[in-house]
Every structure is written in structure tokens, then in C-alpha cells.
Amino acid sequence: MTAAKSTLFILNNKTIRIASGQGFWGDLPVAPVNQVKLGQIDYLMMDYLAEVTMSIMQKQKLRNPDFGYARDFVGVIEQILPEIAAGKVRVLSNGGGVNPQACKDAILRIARDAGYTGLKVAVVDGDNILPDLDRLISEGHELKNMETDAAVTEIKDKLLSANVYFGAEAMAEALDAGAHIVVTGRVTDTGLCLAPMVHEFGWRFDDADKMAAGTVAGHILECGAQSSGGNFTDWQLVPDMENIGFPIVEASADGSFVVTKHEKAGGLVSVATVKEQLLYEIGDPAEYITPDCIADFTSIELAQEGDNRVRVWGIKGKPKTPFYKVSASYLDGYKLTGTLVYAWPDALKKAVRAGEILKARAENLGLQFDAFHAEYVGFNGCTEQPAGPDYDRDIPDEVQLRVSLSGPSKADLDRFGMEMAPLILTGPSAVTGFAGGRPKAGEIVAYWPALIRKDAVKPRMTIFST
16 A cells, blocks of 8 residues: 555645435435536545445345445446546445455446446455454454444354445545546445545645545535435425435535535535534544544534535544444344234224234244334334323324334244234234235344454555456
8 A cells, every 4th residue: 555645736726526426225326327417527426335234245245256246336337437438537436345346347347348448447445354354363353342342252153244444545546546436345435535635636644634624525425415405304495306416525625625516406505404414423523533534523614605505614633543443244133024004993002902912922922032012103103102001192094013023033033924914803903004914034134343453454456447
């Protein structure tokens, strides 16, 4: 790794436009294509990974060694290949998941089939430490759970995935090497935005304020339309949500930037929408820790500069820590969920009684379960408050009973699933919504957050081309 500083020399008054294309695996399919087609951008960042996503991809790869990445990402690349090949936009994405090499192969294949030559695709990997876990443990890396302090050896045999969160450095190195597309495994969402800034502006990785500025910009972009009107508290103020545009950051070399969107796209970029995203999924706002720095969110200044334009500046940071975060997942038993819908009259009373009957029948059968939870959608499905003695004060026309169990035995939970449909003729009247038949148990994937010293593992960057 040599990318301590970019070799490009860019005038300080230059700005670059970095666009968000996906906020999660399964986000709006047309969004990244619109970002490229509706106006000028320099970089498209596409964030596909959540903690549980890695375990899903790992299971896919176990079933098929050619899978394990966000395959819809390849479809997006295919649609914007003309712009990429023409040098109009460069793409960075963690859509490589647990198999970035296979993702790279798929991209190169469609590019070659389309007749493009000289297209450079970089792979950043090395984040998967599951195959090296025994060695790392023997070297003293306990990978203790950050919440419980338990050592990873307690669940090692149940592990499904274990990936290090790398930062922006290897991605910046890939851009320095001329990559048109950068495909990664587990990297920080914010690093997808920071890397182009480092590359374009020649920022040093020991400049904590600049690293913090790029990190904050990345945090604003990482969740897609959440900073351009999606999932907004005052949603009724957002125009043309049918055609909502994803956010764009216009970044400057001094670390300030403007959050905006394409003029032809719907949505809303305001101080309020940006603030809501800034507060999303953070702990201590003064210490937002990433592999690249510690960003101080309390230092952020914002101002509405114009319609759908919010200026952000004044961001301060602290030096990075000597640790990477590790996101691991493991099998922690099984769960089952089934639903039935009860109609008026006394819909809620019927649903409550049905839940009681199901629990009693499970106990009578001697089925093992750790938890049994009944909720009544239409009454308390979101608040999760129990239906108390005064529940009949509300008289909904229909209520969905949703019963969930968890436990160590898949067979026992599957047996419980056989009790749902019989309730139609052996419980309260006026039940519907049973087209699903017998629900089946599925795996519970639990999260194991840990830390590992940065000298124990290193990212790897490799360039491939058509």
C-alpha cells in the first residue's frame, strides 16, 4: 500500500460531483442509472452492504461459488457502460460482497461482450478473515464482542462470515492507478465517497480534518434518498416523490461541500433532510469512528444555499485509531413467523385469544422455544405494546395476528407451523389471510462486532482490464 497521497495536482478551486446510487442491497433500481443519465457527475458511489448482508452473500457463495455479490450491480454497470468507457463517470461500490473477484469477472465479461477495450476494473479485497481465523486467534487476536466482551472462540464453530471494515486508502490507490470501476468487499460506506476526494485533491491520510470532511460527505450519501427527501419526517413537503432523485455532493479541496440533486429529479434537499441523515445510525456525535479518522459531527456547519442546495463546512476530525472494526455473523438458532387476519366484530379480541391458544398448544406439545411473541398489526404492530385489559376501547375493523417464535430446534418450530392453519376451524371465527399455509422456520443470523489491530490484516488492490 502506497497511497498516502495522490499523485494528481489539482487546482484548489476545482469541485467534483460524487453521486449516491444505492443505499442498500435492494434499493431503487433506476436510481444509479438516473444519476448518470440526468446530469453531470464525476463519481458514482453505490453502497450495498449491511451487517446481515454479508452473511446472506456468504450463504449464496457456499451454494454457488460464482455468487456472493450484488448481481444487480452488474446490471447497473451494463446500463451505464457507455458513460464509464467515455470517461464521463467512475464507479466505486462495495457490491463485491464476499466475492468481489466473481463480481469483477462478470463486469469484464459484459464489457468484452459489448466490445469495450481498455476498461480498468480494480478489486479491493482481503477483508474476509474467516479462513484465517484460527491463525489470528493463535496470534492473540481474541476478537472480543464489543458489547459483551466475550471471545470469538465461544461462537467460532457457528460463524457464517467475518469481514474487516477497510477504509478509503486502497480505493484511492485504485483510482490513482486509473481504475474506471472499483469493486470492493467490506469497506466503510463513507470510504466510497472519501476515496475520490483523496484522489482528486491530493489529501493526505494524516490530515484528520480533511478525512473527517470526506467521511461526513460519505455519511450523507450512504443511505441513498434519505438525505434528499426519502424517509423524511415531514414527508408531505417532498415534491414528486414518485421520481425521487438521490443526493449528490459537490466537493471542494478545502473540505467544504454542497449537498444537492439533479434539477430534473424529484425530492427535496434541505437543511432538515441533511440533518436527519447526519443523525442516522450514530452513537457519540463527537466521535464518529472510521478506519480513516474520527469525525466530530458536533463541528458541522450547515446552511441552505438555494433550492435543493445545502452547504456543509467547518468539519473537524481526530487521528484514526490503530484498530479496524470486524463485522462477523453467526448462526444463533431458528425463528418462525406466521400470520392470520381476524375480521369485525371483536377483531382484536379474537386475535388476542388466538395468540393465547397457539402458545398453549405449543406448550402442550412440549415444543422447545426460547421466545414467543404475539403482536396485533392494526393495533400495536409498530409500538409493540401488549394488549392490556382496556384494549377493547379501540374497535378496528380487522387485525392481523403475527406470531413469532425462536428456539434451538428447527424441527420443533416447523411443527409449530403446522398449528397455524388449523386455527381457522378450531379457534375464533372470521379468520382469513391464511394463503401462506404452514410457515417454516428459518435461521437466525446474529451479529458479532469486534476490533482487530490494523497491523494484523491489510487490504489488497488489484487492477484488471478488458
